[in-house]
Amino acid sequence: MFSLPQLEAFVAVAEELHFGAAAERLNMTQPPLSRQIQMLEKKLGTQLFGRTSRKVELTAAGATLLPRARQILDMCIKTDLDVRRVSSGEAGAITVGYTAIAGQSALPVMLRRAAEGMPGVSFVLRELVSTDQMDGLVKGSVDIGLLRPIVARPGVVSRPLMQDRLVVALPEGSSLLGNMAAPKGEPLPLGSLDRLPLLMYSTKEARYFHDLVLRLFASAGAHANITQYASQVPALLAFVQAGLGVTLVPASAMAFAPAGVEFHEIDGRHGIQELNRVDLELAWNEETANPAVLRLLRLIETF
Amino acid sequence: MFSLPQLEAFVAVAEELHFGAAAERLNMTQPPLSRQIQMLEKKLGTQLFGRTSRKVELTAAGATLLPRARQILDMCIKTDLDVRRVSSGEAGAITVGYTAIAGQSALPVMLRRAAEGMPGVSFVLRELVSTDQMDGLVKGSVDIGLLRPIVARPGVVSRPLMQDRLVVALPEGSSLLGNMAAPKGEPLPLGSLDRLPLLMYSTKEARYFHDLVLRLFASAGAHANITQYASQVPALLAFVQAGLGVTLVPASAMAFAPAGVEFHEIDGRHGIQELNRVDLELAWNEETANPAVLRLLRLIETF
DNA sequence: ACTCAACAATTCAGTAAAGGTATGAATGTT
DNA sequence: AACATTCATACCTTTACTGAATTGTTGAGT
Numbered sequence: 001m002f003s004l005p006q007l008e009a010f011v012a013v014a015e016e017l018h019f020g021a022a023a024e025r026l027n028m029t030q031p032p033l034s035r036q037i038q039m040l041e042k043k044l045g046t047q048l049f050g051r052t053s054r055k056v057e058l059t060a061a062g063a064t065l066l067p068r069a070r071q072i073l074d075m076c077i078k079t080d081l082d083v084r085r086v087s088s089g090e091a092g093a094i095t096v097g098y099t100a101i102a103g104q105s106a107l108p109v110m111l112r113r114a115a116e117g118m119p120g121v122s123f124v125l126r127e128l129v130s131t132d133q134m135d136g137l138v139k140g141s142v143d144i145g146l147l148r149p150i151v152a153r154p155g156v157v158s159r160p161l162m163q164d165r166l167v168v169a170l171p172e173g174s175s176l177l178g179n180m181a182a183p184k185g186e187p188l189p190l191g192s193l194d195r196l197p198l199l200m201y202s203t204k205e206a207r208y209f210h211d212l213v214l215r216l217f218a219s220a221g222a223h224a225n226i227t228q229y230a231s232q233v234p235a236l237l238a239f240v241q242a243g244l245g246v247t248l249v250p251a252s253a254m255a256f257a258p259a260g261v262e263f264h265e266i267d268g269r270h271g272i273q274e275l276n277r278v279d280l281e282l283a284w285n286e287e288t289a290n291p292a293v294l295r296l297l298r299l300i301e302t303f
Numbered sequence: 304m305f306s307l308p309q310l311e312a313f314v315a316v317a318e319e320l321h322f323g324a325a326a327e328r329l330n331m332t333q334p335p336l337s338r339q340i341q342m343l344e345k346k347l348g349t350q351l352f353g354r355t356s357r358k359v360e361l362t363a364a365g366a367t368l369l370p371r372a373r374q375i376l377d378m379c380i381k382t383d384l385d386v387r388r389v390s391s392g393e394a395g396a397i398t399v400g401y402t403a404i405a406g407q408s409a410l411p412v413m414l415r416r417a418a419e420g421m422p423g424v425s426f427v428l429r430e431l432v433s434t435d436q437m438d439g440l441v442k443g444s445v446d447i448g449l450l451r452p453i454v455a456r457p458g459v460v461s462r463p464l465m466q467d468r469l470v471v472a473l474p475e476g477s478s479l480l481g482n483m484a485a486p487k488g489e490p491l492p493l494g495s496l497d498r499l500p501l502l503m504y505s506t507k508e509a510r511y512f513h514d515l516v517l518r519l520f521a522s523a524g525a526h527a528n529i530t531q532y533a534s535q536v537p538a539l540l541a542f543v544q545a546g547l548g549v550t551l552v553p554a555s556a557m558a559f560a561p562a563g564v565e566f567h568e569i570d571g572r573h574g575i576q577e578l579n580r581v582d583l584e585l586a587w588n589e590e591t592a593n594p595a596v597l598r599l600l601r602l603i604e605t606f
Numbered sequence: 607a608c609t610c611a612a613c614a615a616t617t618c619a620g621t622a623a624a625g626g627t628a629t630g631a632a633t634g635t636t
Numbered sequence: 637a638a639c640a641t642t643c644a645t646a647c648c649t650t651t652a653c654t655g656a657a658t659t660g661t662t663g664a665g666t
Contacts, residue, residue: 001379004307005624019643032625034644044383046390050592053632053642057443060593061390068382072375076304079371080347087349087364140360289353290363308653322614335654337615356613356662 004076006040007069009033010048014066017056089291091120094143097133098125099280100232102146105252106162106280110146110300117299121292129205129231137285143293145283148208158283165276166216166248168193168264169240169257176246189267190220197227197245205231212278213248216266219275237261250278307379309343310372312336313351317369320359392594394423398446400436401428402583403535405449408555409465409583413449413603420602424595432508432534440588446596448586451511461586468579469519469551471496471567472543472560479549492570493523500530500548508534515581516551519569522578540564553581 012022013033023030041048048062058066085091098107103125111123126142130150136142137156145158152158168188170176176196201209217224227245230236234256236247241260254263266276282300284293315325316336326333344351351365361369388394401410406428414426429445433453439445440459448461455461471491473479479499504512520527530548533539537559539550544563557566569579585603587596 001307001383004304029626030643031645044386044390046386047592051643054634059390060395060595061386064389064395065382065386068378068385072378072382075371075375075378079368079375080304082371083347083349083364083368086367087347087362092363092367289350292363332655333614334616354614356660
């Protein structure tokens, strides 16, 4: 196969149609340039120039090679630049894992600011539960995770990003609460949910919420009568909408609740207020080699 | 700038993710391969692989480089093949110069056979009068000429391709001939055209026809009463159609005559038959370096 | 905790390739 | 006919690549 310096030499001679002038342009002397062209011709098995001691002209094969040689050289230069830009973090791609709820709250904010502060960097979005994000962060298939504070795997570090609280979700106008019903929008003590059919987070994919709900119920002295498990907030809200029971969801999930669900703050007395705290964390692999990720982390520090 | 062997080395390592295996695939030993990758990384100013003694993985910069490196290498291979194909005449382009009349007779035949016999070769068509074709053949801007037997310039050689004859073109139903009129389609002695308004080929661009017409008139003892000059047959026929006079055109031009023009063979007695001969030649530059042209010439020899 | 196996990096010597200088050969020009 | 121009060749020096042997490091197994 020919070499890139040979292609450069060829293009220079083809444009100048003069070995001496081409050699000068290439910052070399004429004899080695002649030899390079001869080598190239030998490798391609054909004459590229018709040359006498008075005139140099392209052959048909040379005319075929010229535009292609230019294209190859251009692509090499562009590739060089692209790799440098990616390695400096100026360009690149970041895969973001996020929970369904973060997709409605923290993610859009982060993307908006990143689009301003780091143009040229593109984002690949993957909605994943926290544990799957953690796996992805270890394997490298996820660069940045927006997830719940679950136990971190080795090499993955995180920092708090947002706090939220749980609110009660009820079927609208339901009689589930009986005489303990509260006017729409009023805070509700968790005791009102005692023994009511509770739509619960699954222990595996949504252990963080599962444990938090149980802690809140225990703290309020209420019994959790779990009738159904689901791992995603939208699925739980769909059950509520169907009148199958009540559940607790992050306040930010109210924004995408279906019709037919009403929400109540949780009455914060008796120490419930301190327990009712949902954290969202930003997590990344400590050893990430993606410069765009490092740049994004620095950018996030500023807000 | 990086080199092609470095890109090959990079692609091999990126695909194998193992220096030893990649080295084997490249038919080399592992140490120089490691050095090639190091050189490439140095030239690009960034790590392309994250490597420990147990594991090799692509960095973001490496992942950016991989598809581009493949593309560059593919393009090099394709370029190599294309140049070889052009140099063998298997592919390529041939610029054909042709006169307006040849464009209706010899050219379509030649193109049809060439398309069968030399697929992969494309043709660039340029309608030119014979003298311009001759210039083009010398300069190299025309590879093959379909032209009249004019005086050849040095380096240009030719061979007869087709013979034709001149026929008389008259305005249909004209009274120009007076009592010498012949029934449509009947041969006409040139004497009938004595002193009639004659639409003539220009001396410069169509000297061959100009001289031939004058020879025919002289041989028939008729006086050529030239009233108009033109260099192209279609222009002369338009004048005839307008009733401005008579002219002589190659018989093959009858195929694209406008309505309102009638044709008569020239009466061949008194030695006119031998003079009335229009040659079309195939001409090319003896030193052409275009392999496709050489192949076409060989192909033409066969029919 | 120690040894072993795997694997990339380093060292060193030999060789192939690229560049430079001087010169030759061919072809128009004065 | 002498000269200028220009590409090709010969020869030498420097650079860069290659392979063999070796080292260093890191998981895995006992």
